Amino acid sequence: MKHLILGTAGHIDHGKTSLVRALTGIDTDRLPEEKARGITIELGFAHLELPGDIRFGIVDVPGHERFIRTMVAGVGGMDLVMLVIAADEGVMPQTREHLEICRLLGVQRGVVVLTKSDLVDPDWLGLVVEEVRDYLAGSFLEDAAIVPVSSRSGAGLDDLRAELARLGGGIEPKRSDGPYRLPVDRVFTVAGFGTVVTGTLLSGRIGVGDEVEILPGGLRSRVRGIQSHGKKCDAGLAGERLAVNLQGVEHDRLRRGDVIAPAGLFRTTRVVDVRLDYLESAGRELKSRSLLRFHSSTAEVQAEVVLLESASIIPGGSCYARFRLAEPLLLLPGDPFVLRRSSPAATVGGGRVLDPFPPLRRRKGGESLRLLEAIEGEDDALRIAAMVEGALLSGIAQPELLRRTGFSATRLEKGLTTLLSSGRIVQMTREPRIFLAGNGVAELQAILLAAVEQFLEENPLKEGMGKEELKGRLPRRSDQRFFAPLLSALERDGRLLPERDIVRLPQRKPGGTKGAGDPQGRLEALLVAGGCEPPTLKELGERSAWGRSCCWSISTGWPGRGGRPRSRATSSMRRQR
Ligand SMILES: Nc1nc2c(ncn2[C@@H]2O[C@H](COP(=O)(O)OP(=O)(O)OP(=O)(O)O)[C@@H](O)[C@H]2O)c(=O)[nH]1
Ligand SMILES: [Mg+2]
Numbered sequence: 014m015k016h017l018i019l020g021t022a023g024h025i026d027h028g029k030t031s032l033v034r035a036l037t038g039i040d041t042d043r044l045p046e047e048k049a050r051g052i053t054i055e056l057g058f059a060h061l062e063l064p065g066d067i068r069f070g071i072v073d074v075p076g077h078e079r080f081i082r083t084m085v086a087g088v089g090g091m092d093l094v095m096l097v098i099a100a101d102e103g104v105m106p107q108t109r110e111h112l113e114i115c116r117l118l119g120v121q122r123g124v125v126v127l128t129k130s131d132l133v134d135p136d137w138l139g140l141v142v143e144e145v146r147d148y149l150a151g152s153f154l155e156d157a158a159i160v161p162v163s164s165r166s167g168a169g170l171d172d173l174r175a176e177l178a179r180l181g182g183g184i185e186p187k188r189s190d191g192p193y194r195l196p197v198d199r200v201f202t203v204a205g206f207g208t209v210v211t212g213t214l215l216s217g218r219i220g221v222g223d224e225v226e227i228l229p230g231g232l233r234s235r236v237r238g239i240q241s242h243g244k245k246c247d248a249g250l251a252g253e254r255l256a257v258n259l260q261g262v263e264h265d266r267l268r269r270g271d272v273i274a275p276a277g278l279f280r281t282t283r284v285v286d287v288r289l290d291y292l293e294s295a296g297r298e299l300k301s302r303s304l305l306r307f308h309s310s311t312a313e314v315q316a317e318v319v320l321l322e323s324a325s326i327i328p329g330g331s332c333y334a335r336f337r338l339a340e341p342l343l344l345l346p347g348d349p350f351v352l353r354r355s356s357p358a359a360t361v362g363g364g365r366v367l368d369p370f371p372p373l374r375r376r377k378g379g380e381s382l383r384l385l386e387a388i389e390g391e392d393d394a395l396r397i398a399a400m401v402e403g404a405l406l407s408g409i410a411q412p413e414l415l416r417r418t419g420f421s422a423t424r425l426e427k428g429l430t431t432l433l434s435s436g437r438i439v440q441m442t443r444e445p446r447i448f449l450a451g452n453g454v455a456e457l458q459a460i461l462l463a464a465v466e467q468f469l470e471e472n473p474l475k476e477g478m479g480k481e482e483l484k485g486r487l488p489r490r491s492d493q494r495f496f497a498p499l500l501s502a503l504e505r506d507g508r509l510l511p512e513r514d515i516v517r518l519p520q521r522k523p524g525g526t527k528g529a530g531d532p533q534g535r536l537e538a539l540l541v542a543g544g545c546e547p548p549t550l551k552e553l554g555e556r557s558a559w560g561r562s563c564c565w566s567i568s569t570g571w572p573g574r575g576g577r578p579r580s581r582a583t584s585s586m587r588r589q590r
Contacts, residue, residue, distance in 0.1 A: 028128035117363030193217030270312030
C-alpha cells in the first residue's frame with residue numbers, strides 16, 4: 014500500500030474541515046473550543062483509502078491568520094494539497110499565504126477545491142473558476158484541476174476522489190530506507206499507556222522496541238507501541254501518520270517541534286547555511302542581522318539572518334544566507350523552512366537548508382559562496398569535494414560528511430571512491446576515517462619539509478630533526494594524527510628519510526663529509542683562507558653565521574658553552590678526527 018499525506022489549505026471558514034468530514038466521515042475539530050467557535054484551532058487528522066491501493070493520511074489545518082504557525086507545522090511532510098476556496102468568496106488573504114507556505118515547504122502537487130458550490134449559481138461558479146485560474150498562473154498549481162464541490166450535498170466529491178487517486182498514483186512515496194525522523198505535532202497521555210506523540214514519519218522505518226532519542230533535548234526512550242490511523246502495528250513507514258507510545262518519559266518533557274530519531278545518530282545545530290527566497294509580498298527589504306521566526310517541520314524558533322551576498326535583499330529576491338538559531342534544531346540538507354516576521358505578522362520567505370554544519374569562520378574571497386554553490390549543485394562528488402576542501406587543513410571525518418550532506422552511507426561511499434581514486438581527496442586516518450583535500454596534503458607536506466630544512470640549517474651539527482619536534486610543527490588547525498601518513502608519503506616519494514626517532518633529508522649525509530656544505534669543512538676553509546692570521550673563534554662564529562659556541566663544538570667535538578648535550582653529529586665528527 015502506498016502511504017501519502019494529503020493536506021488542506023485555505024482561508025478561514027472556506028470549508029476545509031467540512032470537506033475532510035464529507036470525504037472521510039471523520040470530524041477533525043475535536044476540541045470543545047473548536048466546536049464552540051466553529052473554527053479549527055489545532056491540526057486535525059483523518060485518513061482516506063482510495064482505489065490504486067493508496068492510503069492518504071489527511072492533515073486539516075486552521076485557516077485563521079492567528080493560527081498560521083500551527084498551519085505551517087501541519088504542512089511539513091505533505092505530498093499533495095487541497096487548496097480550498099469557497100465559491101461564494103473566492104481568493105482571500107490566507108488563500109494566498111497558505112499557497113506560498115505550501116510552495117516554500119516544497120509541496121509540488123495538489124488540487125483546487127471550490128467548496129460551497131451549492132451557494133452560488135453556475136454563472137458565478139464559472140467566474141470564480143476563471144478568477145482562480147488567473148490567480149494560480151505561475152504557481153505550482155497552475156495546471157491543477159479545479160473541482161467544484163458541496164460538502165453539504167455531496168456534489169462533486171466523486172470527481173474529487175477520482176482526481177486525488179489520479180494524482181496519488183503519480184507520486185513517489187517517501188523513502189523508508191534511510192534513518193527515521195518523526196517531527197512531533199502532538200503530545201498527550203493515554204491512561205495505562207503513558208506518553209504518546211503523533212506526527213508524520215518523514216523518512217525511514219520506526220519499529221516497536223527501537224531505542225529513540227528525542228531531539229533537541231537528547232532524552233532517550235524506547236518505542237512501546239505504534240498506531241497508524243487508529244490501528245496497532247509493529248512498525249511505521251515513511252509517509253505514514255503515526256501515534257507512538259514512548260516508554261518512561263513524562264509527557265511534559267516533550268513538545269511540538271521535537272523530533273523522534275534513532276538514538277545517537279543525529280546532531281542538532283544552531284547555525285545553518287541556506288538558500289533564502291524572500292517573498293515579493295514581504296513589502297520591504299530584508300536587512301542582514303534581522304530577527305525572524307524560523308519554521309521547519311513542526312519546530313519554530315527565533316533566528317537571526319546573516320545575508321551572505323549583500324547587506325540587504327529586496328522583496329522577490331533570492332540569496333545565500335546564514336541563520337543563527339536561538340535554540341538548536343535537527344536540520345538536514347534539503348530541509349525546507351518558512352520565515353515569518355512578527356510585526357506586522359506575515360510570512361516573508363523561506364528556502365532550503367544547504368549546510369547544517371557550515372564552517373563557522375567565514376572565508377574571504379567568496380569561498381563560502383563557492384562552497385554553497387557546489388552544495389546546491391547536483392553532482393554528489395563535487396558536493397563532497399567542496400566540503401572536504403572547505404575543511405582546509407583540519408580535514409573532515411566520515412560521520413561529519415554524513416551529517417552535512419544528508420546522504421545515505423552508500424551514496425556517500427560512491428562519491429568518496431570517485432574522489433579518492435582521482436586524488437582530489439586523501440584518506441588520512443582509519444578510525445574515524447578523516448579525509449583531507451589533495452592540495453591540503455601537499456600544503457602540509459611542504460610545511461613539514463620546510464621545517465626539517467630550516468631546522469638543519471639552524472642546527473648544522475644535527476643529522477636530522479626529531480620526529481616529535483617535527484610533529485609539533487604541524488599547524489594547530491590541522492590534526493596530529495595526520496603526521497604518520499604524511500611522513501610515510503614523504504618517505505615514499507624520497508623527500509624525507511625517517512630513521513628511528515629522527516627525520517633526515519635524503520641529500521644530507523649523516524656525520525658529514527668534508528664538502529662545502531659540511532660544518533667542519535666550512536670551518537677548515539675559513540681557517541685556511543685566513544692564512545697566517547686565522548680568524549678568532551668570535552670571527553669564525555660571525556663568518557659562518559653559526560655563532561661562537563657552535564663553532565667551538567664543531568672544532569672540538571665538545572658541547573658548546575651553553576652546555577648543550579653532545580649531538581650524534583659532533584660525536585661522530587670526533588671519531589673521524
Ligand atoms: N452551504 C455550504 N456550507 C458549507 C460547505 N462547506 C462548509 N460549509 C460551512 O462553512 C462553515 C465553515 O466550515 P469549516 O469546514 O469549519 O471551515 P474551515 O475552512 O475548516 O474553517 P477553519 O478551519 O476555521 O479555517 C461551516 O458553517 C460549514 O457548515 C458547503 O459545501 N456548503
Ligand atoms: Mg477547519
